[in-house]
Amino acid sequence: KQLLNVKNLYVDVEEKQILHGVDLSIGKGETHVLMGPNGTGKSTLGYALMGNPRYTIKSGEIWFQGKNITEAPVNERAKAGIFLSFQNPLEVPGVTLSSFIRNALEQKTGKRQRLYDFKKELERTMEILQMDPSYAERDLNVGFSGGEKKKAEILQLLMLKPSLAILDETDSGLDVDAVRTVSAGIEEYQKNCKGSLLIITHSTKILESLSVDHTHVMVEGKIIQTGDASLVEEINRNGFAKYEKTEQNQ
Numbered sequence: 579k580q581l582l583n584v585k586n587l588y589v590d591v592e593e594k595q596i597l598h599g600v601d602l603s604i605g606k607g608e609t610h611v612l613m614g615p616n617g618t619g620k621s622t623l624g625y626a627l628m629g630n631p632r633y634t635i636k637s638g639e640i641w642f643q644g645k646n647i648t649e650a651p652v653n654e655r656a657k658a659g660i661f662l663s664f665q666n667p668l669e670v671p672g673v674t675l676s677s678f679i680r681n682a683l684e685q686k687t688g689k690r691q692r693l694y695d696f697k698k699e700l701e702r703t704m705e706i707l708q709m710d711p712s713y714a715e716r717d718l719n720v721g722f723s724g725g726e727k728k729k730a731e732i733l734q735l736l737m738l739k740p741s742l743a744i745l746d747e748t749d750s751g752l753d754v755d756a757v758r759t760v761s762a763g764i765e766e767y768q769k770n771c772k773g774s775l776l777i778i779t780h781s782t783k784i785l786e787s788l789s790v791d792h793t794h795v796m797v798e799g800k801i802i803q804t805g806d807a808s809l810v811e812e813i814n815r816n817g818f819a820k821y822e823k824t825e826q827n828q
């Protein structure tokens with residue numbers, strides 16, 4: 579059963595066509611990895627799936643849980659269960675990490691969250707991510723290190739329990755310990771939330787403890803190869819050279 583169906587998607591950014599016909603299907607509970615050279619449109623796909631208005635869908639369709647959401651605004655997609663963790667998380671002065679997550683949870687569920695229960699759950703989850711509890715009352719991402727920002731993103735993921743999480747280079751710039759902790763957080767999401775994942779990454783470190791169902795390679799705004807978990811290893815060894823346009827390959 580498919581959770582997400584992307585059909586022949588064309589996306590423009592600032593009048594420039596970036597995605598040229600992307601097809602992608604993600605089933606319930608599946609983990610997909612998206613790899614590709616820099617500037618090839620991976621983040622663009624993430625933003626387009628989330629409904630960022632700067633990314634204009636020129637043609638094609640996005641279906642989620644059996645509904646056509648191609649035109650749906652960001653908040654509707656979040657409510658439906660799509661989550662995007664950013665490559666560069668924003669700093670939000672004046673809003674604590676705790677209140678930000680509680681508010682997002684109330685928006686998503688349409689229900690008030692009892693403060694006591696919420697705080698208990700937040701504390702338990704921060705422990706998994708080895709985050710000091712004091713971070714809950716700090717302004718969102720303000721003065722957080724790169725690693726702390728990424729952990730805060732995973733904390734949101736585990737608290738919001740979306741049905742599809744798109745993680746855009748959540749592992750970039752992290753030291754080995756932080757990668758391991760973030761990876762443990764993602765594993766918790768796989769196992770306990772039974773969520774689907776689209777992991778955009780350049781490294782295999784974050785994938786070591788995760789089970790990967792499918793790997794996709796995007797080059798110049800198109801998914802040009804799909805394989806199983808072993809494709810990650812192959813790309814790690816050989817890079818993207820074989821996909822590059824050379825005289826022989828053309």
Ligand code: ADP
Pocket residue numbers: 591592596614615616617618619620621622623632
């Ligand atoms: P990737 O994530 O694969 O590195 P991106 O999706 O970030 O690639 O970028 C694809 C192309 O789109 C790049 O040429 C980039 O410069 C361009 N692009 C992405 N976002 C914007 C934006 N907001 N404004 C202008 N150009 C953009």
Ligand code: MG
Pocket residue numbers: 605608791792
């Ligand atoms: Mg499958």
Ligand code: MG
Pocket residue numbers: 620621622665746
């Ligand atoms: Mg990117």
